[in-house]
Amino acid sequence: MTETALEAIGISKRFGGVQAVADLSFAVPAGSITALIGPNGAGKTTVFNLVTNLFLPDAGEVRFYGDSLRDRTPGEIAALGLLRTFQTARIFPGMTALENLLAGAHRQVHFGAAWQMLWLPPALREEASLRRRGEALLDLVGLSRFRDVAATSLPMGAQKLVEVCRAVMAGPRLLLLDEPAAGLNDTETAELAALLRAVRDIGIPILVVEHNMSLVMNVADQVIVLDLGHLLARGTPLEIQHDRRVIDAYLGVEQEAV
Amino acid sequence: MDQFAQIIVGGVLQGGVFAIVALGITLVYRVTGIINLVQGGFCILGALCLYSFQSDLGWPLPLAFLAAVVATTALGALLGAATFVPALARLPNSSMLMLTAGLLTFINGLALVVWGSQPYAVEAFTGEQPVNVLGILVPSQGFWIAGITLIIILGIWYLMTRTTLGKAVVACAENPTAARFMGIDVARLTLFSFALAALIGAIGGAAVAPILSLQFDGGSFFTNAGFIAVALGGMSSLPGAIAGGLFLGIAEQLAAGYVSSLFANGLALALLLATLLWRPQGLFVAGRARRHDVRDELRVARSVIRPGARTVSVAALVLFLFLAALPYLVDPGFMSSLVITLILFIAVLGLDVLMGYAGQVSLGQAGFMALGGYTAAILATNYGVTPLVGTLAGMGLSLICALLLSVVTMQLKGAYLALATLTFGLLIDSLTVGLTGVTGGPSGLVGIPSFALGPFVFATPQEMYYLVLAIIVLLLVILTGGMRSGFGRALQAIRADQTAAAALGINVPRHKMAAFAICAMLASLSGSLFAFDFHFLSPEMVSTPRSFELIAMLVIGGEATLVGGLSGAALITLLPILFQPIALYKTMAEGAILVLAFQYLPDGMLGGLWRLIARSAAATPAIADGTVAERPSS
Ligand SMILES: Nc1ncnc2c1ncn2[C@@H]1O[C@H](COP(=O)(O)OP(=O)(O)O)[C@@H](O)[C@H]1O
Numbered sequence: 063m064t065e066t067a068l069e070a071i072g073i074s075k076r077f078g079g080v081q082a083v084a085d086l087s088f089a090v091p092a093g094s095i096t097a098l099i100g101p102n103g104a105g106k107t108t109v110f111n112l113v114t115n116l117f118l119p120d121a122g123e124v125r126f127y128g129d130s131l132r133d134r135t136p137g138e139i140a141a142l143g144l145l146r147t148f149q150t151a152r153i154f155p156g157m158t159a160l161e162n163l164l165a166g167a168h169r170q171v172h173f174g175a176a177w178q179m180l181w182l183p184p185a186l187r188e189e190a191s192l193r194r195r196g197e198a199l200l201d202l203v204g205l206s207r208f209r210d211v212a213a214t215s216l217p218m219g220a221q222k223l224v225e226v227c228r229a230v231m232a233g234p235r236l237l238l239l240d241e242p243a244a245g246l247n248d249t250e251t252a253e254l255a256a257l258l259r260a261v262r263d264i265g266i267p268i269l270v271v272e273h274n275m276s277l278v279m280n281v282a283d284q285v286i287v288l289d290l291g292h293l294l295a296r297g298t299p300l301e302i303q304h305d306r307r308v309i310d311a312y313l314g315v316e317q318e319a320v
Numbered sequence: 321m322d323q324f325a326q327i328i329v330g331g332v333l334q335g336g337v338f339a340i341v342a343l344g345i346t347l348v349y350r351v352t353g354i355i356n357l358v359q360g361g362f363c364i365l366g367a368l369c370l371y372s373f374q375s376d377l378g379w380p381l382p383l384a385f386l387a388a389v390v391a392t393t394a395l396g397a398l399l400g401a402a403t404f405v406p407a408l409a410r411l412p413n414s415s416m417l418m419l420t421a422g423l424l425t426f427i428n429g430l431a432l433v434v435w436g437s438q439p440y441a442v443e444a445f446t447g448e449q450p451v452n453v454l455g456i457l458v459p460s461q462g463f464w465i466a467g468i469t470l471i472i473i474l475g476i477w478y479l480m481t482r483t484t485l486g487k488a489v490v491a492c493a494e495n496p497t498a499a500r501f502m503g504i505d506v507a508r509l510t511l512f513s514f515a516l517a518a519l520i521g522a523i524g525g526a527a528v529a530p531i532l533s534l535q536f537d538g539g540s541f542f543t544n545a546g547f548i549a550v551a552l553g554g555m556s557s558l559p560g561a562i563a564g565g566l567f568l569g570i571a572e573q574l575a576a577g578y579v580s581s582l583f584a585n586g587l588a589l590a591l592l593l594a595t596l597l598w599r600p601q602g603l604f605v606a607g608r609a610r611r612h613d614v615r616d617e618l619r620v621a622r623s624v625i626r627p628g629a630r631t632v633s634v635a636a637l638v639l640f641l642f643l644a645a646l647p648y649l650v651d652p653g654f655m656s657s658l659v660i661t662l663i664l665f666i667a668v669l670g671l672d673v674l675m676g677y678a679g680q681v682s683l684g685q686a687g688f689m690a691l692g693g694y695t696a697a698i699l700a701t702n703y704g705v706t707p708l709v710g711t712l713a714g715m716g717l718s719l720i721c722a723l724l725l726s727v728v729t730m731q732l733k734g735a736y737l738a739l740a741t742l743t744f745g746l747l748i749d750s751l752t753v754g755l756t757g758v759t760g761g762p763s764g765l766v767g768i769p770s771f772a773l774g775p776f777v778f779a780t781p782q783e784m785y786y787l788v789l790a791i792i793v794l795l796l797v798i799l800t801g802g803m804r805s806g807f808g809r810a811l812q813a814i815r816a817d818q819t820a821a822a823a824l825g826i827n828v829p830r831h832k833m834a835a836f837a838i839c840a841m842l843a844s845l846s847g848s849l850f851a852f853d854f855h856f857l858s859p860e861m862v863s864t865p866r867s868f869e870l871i872a873m874l875v876i877g878g879e880a881t882l883v884g885g886l887s888g889a890a891l892i893t894l895l896p897i898l899f900q901p902i903a904l905y906k907t908m909a910e911g912a913i914l915v916l917a918f919q920y921l922p923d924g925m926l927g928g929l930w931r932l933i934a935r936s937a938a939a940t941p942a943i944a945d946g947t948v949a950e951r952p953s954s
Pocket residue numbers: 077080081082100101102103104105106107108109
């Protein structure tokens with residue numbers, strides 16, 4: 063039996079008249095990529111907000127490697143290693159692409175302000191190694207040439223990749239990605255897929271919300287389908303592709319549109 | 321009982337004045353979400369214009385009054401159209417707050433140029449004879465003030481509730497974006513509210529002119545009182561502004577009547593500090609319709625020109641050699657000004673960590689200078705403590721104050737730290753003036769010894785210069801180490817986007833607190849050195865205008881550059897000394913430079929310089945918006 067990275071138990075959230083998430087339970091196994099799909103407004107982003115306590119759930123509980131996340135602030139949850147990206151890229155303006163990545167590495171900094179201010183060798187070595195990691199990551203997603211460019215001046219697709227890389231730099235124990243491929247062109251999507259697989263292969267599980275079906279089918283080990291806040295189906299990409307209810311609710315429409 | 325009634329009458333009158341200023345501030349706040357510190361400047365301009373038209377030109381009162389109000393309002397509309405409104409579209413709230421502080425400095429300086437520094441008195445509108453109402457003597461001007469206040473309140477009430485314009489203001493206050501979609505021209509409305517605030521300020525200022533002694537910097541007094549009233553009453557509520565003004569006026573008069581006037585001032589500020597810390601939504605308003613967050617989304621991208629490590633090393637070496645050789649290059653009489661420049665630069669360095677990197681605003685940097693300066697000076701002068709220990713004691717005290725201030729404000733978004741630090745600075749101002757027995761009062765503390773380290777005494781400007789230079793080099797090495805690595809990046813991430821920073825596991829409150837602590841301790845160090853250098857310390861050397869000056873130095877020099885502030889400090893300190901004739905224009909120029917720098921020089925002089933170097937050296941191709949980045953090679 064594989065370890066469970068994240069477990070949601072009966073979480074619900076209502077906004078006024080809208081039941082955005084209804085009594086939803088799911089699990090994200092460690093060491094794998096889980097995709098969360100569903101039509102617009104299905105409640106996917108809300109699930110992320112509930113998991114990271116940006117909104118407090120009306121009911122239910124979320125466990126992260128067995129620890130309850132109840133009563134923790136978003137900052138504390140991030141500090142535990144549950145990192146997320148936002149649907150609209152939230153790149154830090156006024157910083158270069160590499161600096162954005164390094165800011166993400168905050169959790170990895172063990173020699174803090176005092177060490178850095180005194181230029182002590184351990185802090186210098188740590189900084190140098192973080193830089194190397196950041197540069198390697200930018201290389202992996204084909205953004206090396208943007209390394210020292212203002213991150214906010216990059217094309218939208220590149221910004222989203224930078225945001226994903228920034229979260230990866232944090233050395234997460236689970237990565238939540240909200241529509242990382244939105245706005246990416248085909249090359250960039252391919253690079254994203256490579257990145258996601260690389261991240262999984264170094265042992266970081268991923269929960270990814272995505273509309274791009276070919277990407278989902280390509281990288282996901284498990285797919286969770288959400289509709290109107292309810293769990294509609296769960297299975298391997300192959301099973302989901304042939305699930306009648308999913309095709310009716312979602313995939314059919316999508317495929318016609320394509 | 322009689323005395324009590326008399327005091328209450330005095331309190332209501334004074335409160336009416338505060339309420340008028342507060343109304344102006346609230347009006348602009350409701351439309352823009354900006355605390356408009358320039359408001360008091362319009363009051364003093366109205367009052368001084370009234371004096372000039374009446375006494376110098378000999379115009380009759382009604383004509384002089386009208387002309388004073390028209391002239392002030394016109395200037396207000398002009399300043400609004402040229403600075404406030406265009407800046408609002410581009411600058412974040414914190415910068416806007418400082419821009420209005422710059423405008424206030426500009427008006428103070430303008431008044432100094434036009435009216436000089438002597439006090440003026442205006443005759444009461446209808447004779448000086450007080451009126452006896454049921455045994456209570458009410459100054460005749462009191463009826464004018466009460467009447468005019470009432471007319472202003474009714475006028476605003478009518479405007480807000482009965483006219484389309486007023487409804488547009490309300491819509492804008494609730495949601496500017498939605499208002500724009502509804503076809504409301506937000507920019508014009510902003511200008512309208514700004515000019516209307518100037519009008520109210522001018523009328524109020526002219527009305528109270530006869531009961532005050534008018535001086536060029538009276539605008540700061542009005543702004544402080546109005547700002548305290550607004551913060552007490554609840555930021556965005558018009559009735560709250562009136563209630564806050566009256567409450568403040570009565571409380572001050574009671575304290576002054578029964579205790580002392582020093583106590584009155586300190587009490588008001590302590591009251592405000594307590595309010596900001598424990599009930600930030602104000603005393604009189606249940607936390608409704610706070611509009612802080614509306615504009616917080618505006619994130620300003622700063623240029624990301626990163627000069628390479630070699631460029632930086634060479635530039636740093638050249639700068640160091642230049643500074644080290646400077647005493648041999650300049651006239652000895654000039655040395656003491658250079659020392660002051662360097663000492664002030666230490667305070668600017670601290671401000672850069674807080675403002676430039678972490679994006680938090682402190683308007684009370686001079687308060688910490690005063691804390692450090694007076695603590696060290698008093699300990700060294702009266703208790704024989706060594707200067708070094710005195711300096712460290714000052715820094716410790718500043719650290720404690722900074723932590724106390726930040727414990728609560730750091731949890732809140734918006735302008736609370738700025739407001740709390742401004743209040744802190746004003747409180748320290750009133751203490752340094754008032755605690756005559758301890759601080760020497762307005763005439764200052766004399767006989768402060770020279771700084772000394774063991775047997776080494778730093779008595780001459782030359783010796784002091786090298787001491788401060790050594791401290792600065794040390795500080796620059798330390799701060800560069802911190803800012804170039806994880807700590808500095810965490811601060812910049814917080815400045816850029818708090819939510820995203822927290823989502824990366826950055827402990828936002830703790831980092832803000834660390835930045836504030838560094839900022840306060842460096843100000844304290846600077847204040848101590850200031851005292852040991854001058855052998856003298858008086859309140860106005862380290863009072864609130866100095867806080868604004870330090871901000872100007874930082875912004876002009878270049879934020880988040882550490883060393884940039886040196887050029888700002890040098891410019892503002894040395895130019896008036898180099899060109900004596902312009903000394904009179906110093907305050908005005910400071911204000912103007914600050915405002916212009918915010919609008920046209922977002923990266924300061926140093927940023928502009930890097931930009932030029934990077935552009936001319938354009939080895940790297942320009943990408944997208946022309947931002948060029950050199951390769952850092954560390
Ligand atoms: N902050 C909010 N306030 C009110 N309603 C919200 C909020 N966030 C989401 N909703 C509603 O919840 C539902 C689910 O939204 P969301 O989680 O964003 O969907 P998805 O990400 O799957 O497209 C939608 O009907 C949306 O309108």
